[in-house]
Amino acid sequence: MDTASPQSGELTLDLPSTPAPAVEPVEIRNALLHNLWLSAECDAVGLTKPELETALVVIGTKHNFGFPPAVRATRTQMDKFYATLQLPELALAQACALGRDQAWQHFFARYRTPLKHAAIAITGSSSLGEDLADSLYSELFGLTERDGQRRSPLASYSGRGSLMGWLRTTLAQRHVDHHRRTNRESPLEDTEPASTSSLPITSPDTIHQLQAAVTAALQTLTLEDRFLLSAYFLDQRTLLQIAQLLRVHEATISRRLKRLTTNVSKQILKHLQSAGLTKRAAQEALGTDPRDLTINLRNLLQPSPSPTFLHQTTTADTKQS
Amino acid sequence: MSQLLQPGQHLDPDQLNAFVEHALPEHERLATLAHISECSHCRQIVFLSQQAQQPITPLPQPTPAWKRWFNSTPALTLAAASLACALVAVSLHLHHISQSPAVSSKATLSSALSPTAERIIEPNQKSMETAAPPLAARTKPQLQPGTVPPAQLSSQPNKVTRPTTDTLSTAKPSNPQISGVSFGAVASNTNANSAPLSPQQPIASHNAADLAPASSTKALDQTASAATLSLAPTQSSSTNETVKVESSSPQIQPAARTTGGLFALRTNVNAKRLAVAPLPSNLATATTISNGHQTLAADTAGTLYLSLDAGRHWTPVDQQWTGKAILLTLVAPALSPAAPPNQQQTAVHGAIAASSPQTTKITDAAPPLPATATSSFQLTTDSGAVWTSLEGLIWKPR
Numbered sequence: 001m002d003t004a005s006p007q008s009g010e011l012t013l014d015l016p017s018t019p020a021p022a023v024e025p026v027e028i029r030n031a032l033l034h035n036l037w038l039s040a041e042c043d044a045v046g047l048t049k050p051e052l053e054t055a056l057v058v059i060g061t062k063h064n065f066g067f068p069p070a071v072r073a074t075r076t077q078m079d080k081f082y083a084t085l086q087l088p089e090l091a092l093a094q095a096c097a098l099g100r101d102q103a104w105q106h107f108f109a110r111y112r113t114p115l116k117h118a119a120i121a122i123t124g125s126s127s128l129g130e131d132l133a134d135s136l137y138s139e140l141f142g143l144t145e146r147d148g149q150r151r152s153p154l155a156s157y158s159g160r161g162s163l164m165g166w167l168r169t170t171l172a173q174r175h176v177d178h179h180r181r182t183n184r185e186s187p188l189e190d191t192e193p194a195s196t197s198s199l200p201i202t203s204p205d206t207i208h209q210l211q212a213a214v215t216a217a218l219q220t221l222t223l224e225d226r227f228l229l230s231a232y233f234l235d236q237r238t239l240l241q242i243a244q245l246l247r248v249h250e251a252t253i254s255r256r257l258k259r260l261t262t263n264v265s266k267q268i269l270k271h272l273q274s275a276g277l278t279k280r281a282a283q284e285a286l287g288t289d290p291r292d293l294t295i296n297l298r299n300l301l302q303p304s305p306s307p308t309f310l311h312q313t314t315t316a317d318t319k320q321s
Numbered sequence: 322m323s324q325l326l327q328p329g330q331h332l333d334p335d336q337l338n339a340f341v342e343h344a345l346p347e348h349e350r351l352a353t354l355a356h357i358s359e360c361s362h363c364r365q366i367v368f369l370s371q372q373a374q375q376p377i378t379p380l381p382q383p384t385p386a387w388k389r390w391f392n393s394t395p396a397l398t399l400a401a402a403s404l405a406c407a408l409v410a411v412s413l414h415l416h417h418i419s420q421s422p423a424v425s426s427k428a429t430l431s432s433a434l435s436p437t438a439e440r441i442i443e444p445n446q447k448s449m450e451t452a453a454p455p456l457a458a459r460t461k462p463q464l465q466p467g468t469v470p471p472a473q474l475s476s477q478p479n480k481v482t483r484p485t486t487d488t489l490s491t492a493k494p495s496n497p498q499i500s501g502v503s504f505g506a507v508a509s510n511t512n513a514n515s516a517p518l519s520p521q522q523p524i525a526s527h528n529a530a531d532l533a534p535a536s537s538t539k540a541l542d543q544t545a546s547a548a549t550l551s552l553a554p555t556q557s558s559s560t561n562e563t564v565k566v567e568s569s570s571p572q573i574q575p576a577a578r579t580t581g582g583l584f585a586l587r588t589n590v591n592a593k594r595l596a597v598a599p600l601p602s603n604l605a606t607a608t609t610i611s612n613g614h615q616t617l618a619a620d621t622a623g624t625l626y627l628s629l630d631a632g633r634h635w636t637p638v639d640q641q642w643t644g645k646a647i648l649l650t651l652v653a654p655a656l657s658p659a660a661p662p663n664q665q666q667t668a669v670h671g672a673i674a675a676s677s678p679q680t681t682k683i684t685d686a687a688p689p690l691p692a693t694a695t696s697s698f699q700l701t702t703d704s705g706a707v708w709t710s711l712e713g714l715i716w717k718p719r
Binding site for chain 1: 333334335337338339341342343344345346348349351354355357358359361362364365366367368369370371372373374
């Protein structure tokens with residue numbers, strides 16, 4: 001079962017591709033640092049050059065300057081990596097994390113209204129959105145302490161994306177965590193997952209062969225295909241939402257999904273036949289209706305027996321209303 | 322399926338945000354994609370973040386009370402809609418009916434006036450529609466007792482029998498509600514919607530200007546000269562006269578007829594006159610008259626000009642009179658000699674009569690107006706002399 005994500009300051013997951021610091025922290029040349037300091041408008045938020053340099057070096061080292069772990073970036077590539085960052089927003093976030101008043105004034109002036117709107121959009125409620133935004137403010141300000149030091153999640157902002165996007169994602173994360181916590185406290189019968197669909201499969205051997213075939217077929221999929229299957233069939237996301245996330249047209253997503261399900265069906269049939277079933281028996285195992293394959297995908301792709309967040313939200317809203 | 326799905330291991334917001342904003346390098350993007358394809362938690366965060374990125378749709382405004390009232394009673398909404406449709410249909414039907422007699426009828430005042438009426442009115446139908454109020458509404462307040470002959474509506478819509486002046490001055494008609502009365506160029510547009518006319522109004526000195534509102538008359542007089550047309554003289558000894566409306570000119574647009582009326586015709590004439598070419602003397606037009614084919618105009622210096630193409634080109638007319646031409650009128654030659662100037666001659670503004678979409682053929686006890694009679698021009702000089710001409714070039718003193 002999935003658990004709620006860790007609290008602020010613990011939201012770090014080292015991806016397999018995310019490198020450990022491969023090189024020693026490299027100091028930034030003074031001329032470049034001065035230019036970066038100017039373009040980051042650090043003076044307006046009260047961030048000094050050494051503070052900016054420290055933040056840049058930590059970020060560059062953490063992400064290996066945008067290169068895979070095996071690659072060692074040259075100094076020119078490091079300079080280019082620094083230049084690609086959102087320097088003014090990074091400086092603002094770092095200054096806020098350090099507790100600079102002028103930085104917080106800038107932050108409130110620029111992000112108070114957008115943050116509130118984003119929270120309302122995420123929660124779908126004005127009051128809940130305001131509560132969510134207020135709770136995030138206190139967290140961002142660093143009211144929580146860790147190891148005797150005040151920690152602000154803003155320090156984890158790397159500047160690779162926009163600060164507003166980072167705030168939105170943080171809001172979404174907090175909202176999901178809050179929902180999972182409150183949902184966990186609800187009675188058991190409310191969270192009991194729906195009974196599994198009754199497939200017209202009678203033989204346990206056939207079920208075992210089918211699960212093995214589906215697992216083998218899914219393992220051959222690319223990462224993006226898996227994401228498409230999960231987002232579309234498990235999360236019930238629309239084609240438009242997926243297309244906006246991947247920045248392609250929704251018709252492209254539709255075509256890819258159709259092609260993907262067809263290929264997966266063929267792969268499963270092939271695996272079933274290779275397991276000893278005849279073609280007709282394999283088709284009967286899958287069922288002639290392709291929607292049966294979808295149901296199998298749902299049962300197999302979802303590692304947790306609990307329903308997805310979307311279903312939980314929908315169920316909770318229905319019960320509340 | 323993946324050890325990334327272990328509890329508590331999720332991508333941080335910075336990584337997810339960079340993925341959403343496509344700010345990750347390819348190897349990190351693939352790794353993030355691999356994680357979120359298997360981690361519903363991070364997938365939810367990604368989609369929620371993307372959802373918050375969309376512009377917020379405004380909250381629905383509270384429905385007004387009257388809308389809620391209609392929403393709660395669909396039958397009432399349907400009934401109201403049906404009633405509105407019915408009202409529109411009835412109004413359109415009534416409007417169509419009010420147009421029909423005018424469309425089909427064509428009052429012939431004289432055969433010579435018809436071409437002029439058609440030619441002048443046609444180009445400006447729309448302006449007449451908008452500028453002309455209903456005739457009845459305008460004529461009723463202007464009608465003074467003893468100035469307009471009363472009329473009785475006959476059973477036929479286009480045939481009106483009216484008592485003569487003497488008869489009606491002492492006795493009211495049995496049915497004062499006049500409907501479909503055609504009275505020369507002025508009353509030819511009255512229909513079922515017309516207001517009742519006063520029965521104590523003689524024919525004599527009935528002028529178009531008397532029927533128009535003061536403001537519109539004043540405006541007309543500034544641009545159009547008053548021309549007098551003698552109609553069939555009303556016999557004082559006769560007891561009844563019949564106004565027969567005939568259809569003769571299909572070229573006239575229905576819109577002109579529906580809104581036709583004195584004011585509308587005047588407006589049309591004025592609009593038409595504004596479109597003609599200026600006089601060769603470049604002086605203002607003092608008076609003008611049109612007789613279908615010919616158009617005469619006199620400038621402020623008294624010089625007379627003739628146009629054979631509705632005022633587009635002007636030819637000066639040799640002055641055969643003494644003094645300045647100050648007034649141009651159109652006179653039916655067969656009627657004018659026998660008609661006393663104040664009682665038997667029905668004076669109609671020349672321009673109006675010429676541009677009227679409906680002409681009236683009057684049949685009564687007096688000899689009827691010859692259908693083939695051609696009107697003649699009449700010129701009045703500043704000394705009071707009256708000259709007449711058939712074609713506008715050769716003038717003879719009257």
